[in-house]
Amino acid sequence: xxxxxxxxxxxxxxxxxxxxxxxxxxxxxxxxxxxxxxxxxxxxxxxxxxxxxxxxxxxxxxxxxxxxxxxxxxxxxxxxxxxxxxxxxxxxxxxxxxxxxxxxxxxxxxxxxxxxxxxxxxxxxxxxxxxxxxxxxxxxxxxxxxxxxxxxxxxxxxxxxxxxxxxxxxxxxxxxxxxxxxxxxxxxxxxxxxxxxxxxxxxxxxxxxxxxxxxxxxxxxxxxxxxxxxxxxxxxxxxxxxxxxxxxxxxxxxxxxxxxxxxxxxxxxxxxxxxxxxxxxxxxxxxxxxxxxxxxxxxxxxxxxxxxxxxxxxxxxxxxxxxxxxxxxxxxxxxxxxxxxxxxxxxxxxxxxxxxxxxxxxxxxxxxxxxxxxxxxxxxxxxxxxxxxxxxxxxxxxxxxxxxxxxxxxxxxxxx
Amino acid sequence: xxxxxxxxxxxxxxxxxxxxxxxxxxxxxxxxxxxxxxxxxxxxxxxxxxxxxxxxxxxxxxxxxxxxxxxxxxxxxxxxxxxxxxxxxxxxxxxxxxxxxxxxxxxxxxxxxxxxxxxxxxxxxxxxxxxxxxxxxxxxxxxxxxxxxxxxxxxxxxxxxxxxxxxxxxxxxxxxxxxxxxxxxxxxxxxxxxxxxxxxxxxxxxxxxxxxxxxxxxxxxxxxxxxxxxxxxxxxxxxxxxxxxxxxxxxxxxxxxxxxxxxxxxxxxxxxxxxxxxxxxxxxxxxxxxxxxxxxxxxxxxxxxxxxxxxxxxxxxxxxxxxxxxxxxxxxxxxxxxxxxxxxxxxxxxxxxxxxxxxxxxxxxxxxxxxxxxxxxxxxxxxxxxxxxxxxxxxxxxxxxxxxxxxxxxxxxxxx
Numbered sequence: 001x002x003x004x005x006x007x008x009x010x011x012x013x014x015x016x017x018x019x020x021x022x023x024x025x026x027x028x029x030x031x032x033x034x035x036x037x038x039x040x041x042x043x044x045x046x047x048x049x050x051x052x053x054x055x056x057x058x059x060x061x062x063x064x065x066x067x068x069x070x071x072x073x074x075x076x077x078x079x080x081x082x083x084x085x086x087x088x089x090x091x092x093x094x095x096x097x098x099x100x101x102x103x104x105x106x107x108x109x110x111x112x113x114x115x116x117x118x119x120x121x122x123x124x125x126x127x128x129x130x131x132x133x134x135x136x137x138x139x140x141x142x143x144x145x146x147x148x149x150x151x152x153x154x155x156x157x158x159x160x161x162x163x164x165x166x167x168x169x170x171x172x173x174x175x176x177x178x179x180x181x182x183x184x185x186x187x188x189x190x191x192x193x194x195x196x197x198x199x200x201x202x203x204x205x206x207x208x209x210x211x212x213x214x215x216x217x218x219x220x221x222x223x224x225x226x227x228x229x230x231x232x233x234x235x236x237x238x239x240x241x242x243x244x245x246x247x248x249x250x251x252x253x254x255x256x257x258x259x260x261x262x263x264x265x266x267x268x269x270x271x272x273x274x275x276x277x278x279x280x281x282x283x284x285x286x287x288x289x290x291x292x293x294x295x296x297x298x299x300x301x302x303x304x305x306x307x308x309x310x311x312x313x314x315x316x317x318x319x320x321x322x323x324x325x326x327x328x329x330x331x332x333x334x335x336x337x338x339x340x341x342x343x344x345x346x347x348x349x350x351x352x353x354x355x356x357x358x359x360x361x362x363x364x365x366x367x368x369x370x371x372x373x374x375x376x377x378x379x380x381x382x383x384x385x386x387x388x389x390x391x392x393x394x395x396x397x398x399x400x401x402x403x404x405x406x407x408x409x410x411x412x413x414x415x416x
Numbered sequence: 417x418x419x420x421x422x423x424x425x426x427x428x429x430x431x432x433x434x435x436x437x438x439x440x441x442x443x444x445x446x447x448x449x450x451x452x453x454x455x456x457x458x459x460x461x462x463x464x465x466x467x468x469x470x471x472x473x474x475x476x477x478x479x480x481x482x483x484x485x486x487x488x489x490x491x492x493x494x495x496x497x498x499x500x501x502x503x504x505x506x507x508x509x510x511x512x513x514x515x516x517x518x519x520x521x522x523x524x525x526x527x528x529x530x531x532x533x534x535x536x537x538x539x540x541x542x543x544x545x546x547x548x549x550x551x552x553x554x555x556x557x558x559x560x561x562x563x564x565x566x567x568x569x570x571x572x573x574x575x576x577x578x579x580x581x582x583x584x585x586x587x588x589x590x591x592x593x594x595x596x597x598x599x600x601x602x603x604x605x606x607x608x609x610x611x612x613x614x615x616x617x618x619x620x621x622x623x624x625x626x627x628x629x630x631x632x633x634x635x636x637x638x639x640x641x642x643x644x645x646x647x648x649x650x651x652x653x654x655x656x657x658x659x660x661x662x663x664x665x666x667x668x669x670x671x672x673x674x675x676x677x678x679x680x681x682x683x684x685x686x687x688x689x690x691x692x693x694x695x696x697x698x699x700x701x702x703x704x705x706x707x708x709x710x711x712x713x714x715x716x717x718x719x720x721x722x723x724x725x726x727x728x729x730x731x732x733x734x735x736x737x738x739x740x741x742x743x744x745x746x747x748x749x750x751x752x753x754x755x756x757x758x759x760x761x762x763x764x765x766x767x768x769x770x771x772x773x774x775x776x777x778x779x780x781x782x783x784x785x786x787x788x789x790x791x792x793x794x795x796x797x798x799x800x801x802x803x804x805x806x807x808x809x810x811x812x813x814x815x816x817x818x819x820x821x822x823x824x825x826x827x828x829x830x831x832x
Contacts, residue, residue, distance in 0.1 A: 178733040179595040179605050180767065189595050192608035196636040199615055203629040206619075212628075213619040220612040316767035317594040326770050351596065351732035352768065354742050 003413070004266075004365075007246035011265045012343045012361040014244070015305060018237035019115040022229060023166040025125070025157040027150070029105030032093050032122060036105060038069055041090045043101025043298045044256025045271045049080045049087065053257035055136025055293050058385025059100035060085070062138025066146050067104050073138060091252055091263075094239065095122040096231045096298035099134035099381055100257070107146065108154025112169065112232040114240060121235035125149050125157070126228040128221070131388035134297070135381040156215045159205035160198050167197055169233045170347060173307070176226075177314050177358070178351050183230040184299060184308030185377040185392050186318035190226035195219050227299065234301035243268040248409055249342065250304055250362040253374060253397055257296035257381075262401040264364055267408045274400035279380050281393015282323040293383040295395045300376045306345050306358030309375035309394065310337040314350035314358075322377050322392045327352075333375050334359065340366040340374065364402045364409070373397050419829070420682075420781075423662035427681045428759045428777040430660070431721060434653035435531040438645060439582040441541070441573040443566070445521025448509050448538060452521060454485055457506045459517025459714045460672025461687045465496045465503065469673035471552025471709050474801025475516035476501070478554025482562050483520050489554060507668055507679075510655065511538040512647045512714035515550035515797055516673070523562065524570025528585065528648040530656060537651035541565050541573070542644040544637070547804035550713070551797040572631045575621035576614050583613055585649045586763060589723070592642075593730050593774070594767050599646040600715060600724030601793040601808050602734040606642035611635050643715065650717035659684040664825055665758065666720055666778040669790065669813055673712035673797075678817040680780055682825045690816035695796050697809015698739040709799040711811045716792045722761050722774030725791035725810065726753040730766035730774075738793050738808045743768075749791050750775065756782040756790065780818045780825070789813045 029035050040060060042052075052060065061076035064085065070076040079085060090097045097103050102124070109122040127145055131137040161167060172193050179189030195216065206212035219225050238251045247265035254261050259273040276295040283289065302308040312319060313334035316327035324330060331352065337359040338344075344357030362374055373396040380391040445451050456476060458468075468476065477492035480501065486492040495501065506513045513519050518540070525538040543561055547553040577583060588609050595605030611632065622628035635641050654667045663681035670677050675689040692711040699705065718724040728735060729750035732743035740746060747768065753775040754760075760773030778790055789812040796807040 175604070179597075188591070189605060189608070192605070192612045195612050195615065196608045196632075199611065199636060200629040200633040203619065203622075203625050203632055206625065209619050209622065209625075213616040216612075216619055217616040220615060316770075320767070320771070327768050351736070352743050354732075355736070 003246045004248055007244050007266060008249050008342050008361065008363060011241040011244045011247040011249040014241040015237055015361060016345055017116050018240070020112050020169045020233040020236045021115055021166045022110055022161060022169060023113045024111045024161050025108050025154045026111060027105065028103050028107050028109045028122065031109065031111060032095060035093065038084055039086045039088065039104070041088050041093055041095055041097065041101070041103035042256060043090060043097050043099065043296060044254045045259050045261025045273045046089055047087065047256045047258055051258050053293055053296070054384045055296070055381040056100050056257050058136035058138045059102045059133050061385070062133050062142060063102040063104050066143045067106055090298055091254060094120060094235065096235045096301050097124055097134070098227060098231060098299045099297040099379060100136055101298050102133055106150055108150055110229060110232050112236040114236040117240040119236060119239050121232045121239060123228045123232035125153060126222060126225050129224060129389065135379065135388040136385050137388040138386055152211060153215055153218060156202060156206065156211065160201040163205050164198065164201035169229065172197070173230070174348055177311060177348055180315050180317050182308050182311040182315040182318055182377060184227065184302050185322050185379065186315050187226040187230065188223040190230065191219070191223055194226050194229065230302050230307065231299055234305045237305050238301065241265055246413060248364045250364060253300040253304055254298040255295045255300065257294055260295065260398050260401055262397065262405055264405045264409060267405070267412055270408060272401045272404040272408060274398040277395050277398055279378050279393035279395040280323065281380060281391050282321065283391035287382070287390035291382050291390050293381040295378060296381060297378065299378065303374055303376050304362060306348060306360035309333055309377045311350060311358045312377065313353050316352070318377065322394050324394055336372055337375065339370050340372050364405045367402045368399070368406060371399070373399050419662045420664055423660050423682060424665050424758050424777065424779060427657040427660045427663040427665040430657040431653055431776060432761055433532050434656070436528050436585045436649040436652045437531055437582045438526055438577060438585060439529045440527045440577050441524050441570045442527060443521065444519050444523050444525045444538065447525065447527060448511060451509065454500055455502045455504065455520070457504050457509055457511055457513065457517070457519035458672060459506060459513050459515065459712060460670045461675050461677025461689045462505055463503065463672045463674055467674050469709055469712070470800045471712070471797040472516050472673050474552035474554045475518045475549050477801070478549050478558060479518040479520050482559045483522055506714055507670060510536065510651065512651045512717050513540055513550070514643060514647060514715045515713040515795060516552060517714050518549055522566055524566055526645060526648050528652040530652040533656040535652060535655050537648045537655060539644045539648035541569060542638060542641050545640060545805065551795065551804040552801050553804040554802055568627060569631055569634060572618060572622065572627065576617040579621045580614065580617035585645065588613070589646070590764055593727060593764055596731050596733050598724050598727040598731040598734055598793060600643065600718050601738050601795065602731050603642040603646065604639040606646070607635070607639055610642050610645065646718050646723065647715055650721045653721050654717065657681055662829060664780045666780060669716040669720055670714040671711045671716065673710055676711065676814050676817055678813065678821055680821045680825055683821070683828055686824060688817045688820040688824060690814040693811050693814055695794050695809035695811040696739065697796055697807050698737065699807035703798070703806035707798050707806050709797040711794060712797060713794065715794065719790055719792050720778060722764065722776035725749055725793045727766065727774045728793065729769050732768070734793065738810050740810055752788055753791065755786050756788050780821045783818045784815070784822060787815070789815050
């Protein structure tokens with residue numbers, strides 16, 4: 001048992017010691033090895049085309065059209081069914097993606113480097129709200145936006161970031177937490193702070209003033225812009241904590257709309273999966289729980305570093321948005337997460353809890369001992385392809401993943 | 417008594433119905449009638465050179481040099497003592513100014529128009545933190561910054577605002593309150609949201625990319641940039657509520673470092689003054705309460721519209737900054753202010769209090785009945801000229817002002 005405690009202490013320290021810096025934006029195919037033609041990275045643990053949910057299939061078809069690998073959406077579905085595409089989890093390639101999480105060669109990815117450990121993580125750029133590919137949208141408007149992101153926004157951000165020497169993320173998160181962001185369903189503060197930080201460099205490196213205005217307007221009207229930055233940061237911070245012998249700390253939680261996947265430090269890259277749960281929350285006008293797709297996306301990486309549902313106390317405004325109740329309820333979610341984590345992040349504090357640090361380092365033993373599953377704030381996609389986001393809510397990680405993980409860790413440690 | 421109730425209801429409705437829009441930035445002398453050579457507007461109620469505190473004198477001397485009316489600071493002091501300058505309160509000219517509150521002809525002022533009532537209010541542009549004129553700073557660095565504001569920043573903001581058709585402020589405040597700003601000692605959210613809103617228009621109208629980058633960097637590194645916008649907004653919202661016969665609602669609270677001044681709707685432009693109190697708070701390294709100047713500035717206009725100390729509950733992070741204690745203490749300040757106000761602002765709510773509206777409309781009768789003086793979050797200037805800001809804290813409006821105001825209102829109503 002002492003071995004586990006020491007290993008967990010090291011895993012926690014590794015997460016807390018991370019120095020994530022957004023360093024550049026580049027086409028995914030140029031920085032992620034093996035990401036070539038007909039290779040599609042998706043959110044969550046491994047899954048075949050046959051088992052993919054509606055919005056995931058919709059996104060696959062859309063991104064194949066976007067990449068020019070197929071003529072149209074029908075052609076894409078046939079190609080997918082015939083096995084022409086290689087599907088892999090983002091997590092197998094140092095990447096993460098929100099909701100459907102499509103990562104393919106031509107899309108620009110933000111590159112977050114963990115300066116303390118030298119590793120890098122990748123995430124695509126957030127497309128905005130409503131009918132977007134991450135929620136299964138795939139029509140001309142969605143693809144046209146992705147094209148603009150690839151042709152204009154990505155290069156603009158790359159120029160600004162390289163000219164400015166990159167953007168340290170820890171301090172932005174610290175400020176955002178004091179401004180009511182939990183960095184999962186509420187990113188308005190960090191999105192605005194991000195633009196504020198990068199605006200001078202964007203101005204200095206812009207192609208022309210109209211492009212600059214477009215870029216600033218696109219970032220400026222998307223309150224969730226920062227989500228994808230926070231996700232790449234989460235991946236960059238947790239990756240070095242993977243593979244610490246004996247550690248029972250969770251390094252990955254993710255979902256593909258069918259299965260929920262967990263990885264634990266002590267067993268490295270091994271997946272523990274179980275069927276995903278259905279988010280419960282609030283729906284946009286015209287939609288209801290009936291329209292909801294089950295839980296989806298790599299975004300739960302932010303909960304593994306103490307943000308999202310774990311930091312709900314600092315974000316009473318998001319509690320309303322996801323249907324979690326009052327300010328007191330929000331605090332209760334965070335307080336419950338202290339029971340399943342091994343430490344607090346002294347750099348990321350919540351004024352509402354008198355500057356208590358966010359609960360960090362999910363210990364699968366504590367999850368099982370308390371029966372308290374990690375809480376995740378999430379967007380809700382329509383269950384059919386092509387529709388998009390219909391709401392936001394709260395979901396729990398399935399306890400079955402943690403049961404399997406404990407068995408796996410015990411086997412590895414030679415304990416029965 | 418019913419007359420007072422009805423009048424107060426009208427005053428409250430007038431404040432709440434305001435539609436403040438930041439429409440332009442222009443040199444003060446071109447938009448404020450009577451603001452010519454050797455005319456200096458200052459914060460607080462009327463005051464002579466002889467009774468001015470150290471930082472106010474320092475600012476007067478500095479602004480006279482800036483305007484080119486005198487050769488240097490010594491020359492300025494002699495000119496002031498000899499009566500060469502005409503001193504008037506900002507409030508006599510539809511203006512407000514933070515701390516020393518210097519408004520003179522060459523400085524650009526932000527123009528907030530209350531679209532619901534057609535009136536306009538003015539405030540200079542925030543200079544940033546530390547050694548700045550509003551805190552009594554007056555050396556070459558301070559004046560050079562003011563020059564850049566006049567020559568570069570003012571025209572850039574003017575171009576962007578006129579091109580974009582102006583910036584509605586109510587919704588920015590609503591968002592800022594959900595992001596932990598109380599708009600007096602904490603404006604980081606609104607400052608970032610302001611830049612985010614105006615950035616595309618700044619980009620489209622900028623002179624050149626270096627100027628644009630400078631402007632964005634200046635706004636972006638000043639977490640208090642929005643304070644002056646909020647102040648002009650407060651003035652624009654309360655002015656139409658002045659002069660409602662019988663109303664006991666406070667329309668102005670302000671201080672010049674020597675006297676605290678209050679105006680009440682029912683008695684229009686009449687001042688009720690008493691000696692200012694000393695703020696109690698936290699000091700920057702190297703400074704202590706001994707260095708503090710008494711309470712100063714027109715910024716308490718934000719408390720008259722339910723922000724600042726009145727909205728402390730939503731800003732637990734500022735409670736620490738001003739030495740007000742814990743998150744619970746912050747909520748207690750707001751709860752106490754409900755006891756001295758006549759209504760709540762349904763558009764400006766606080767997630768921490770489960771979206772209760774900010775306490776709005778200070779009733780001098782309630783202040784006196786409860787003995788609860790309005791609480792104000794304030795910056796603290798060094799008591800000597802030329803030093804600048806040394807801390808931030810909390811101060812109370814003196815009860816004596818409210819006693820005089822009640823007597824004045826009673827006389828006006830023919831009641832003894």
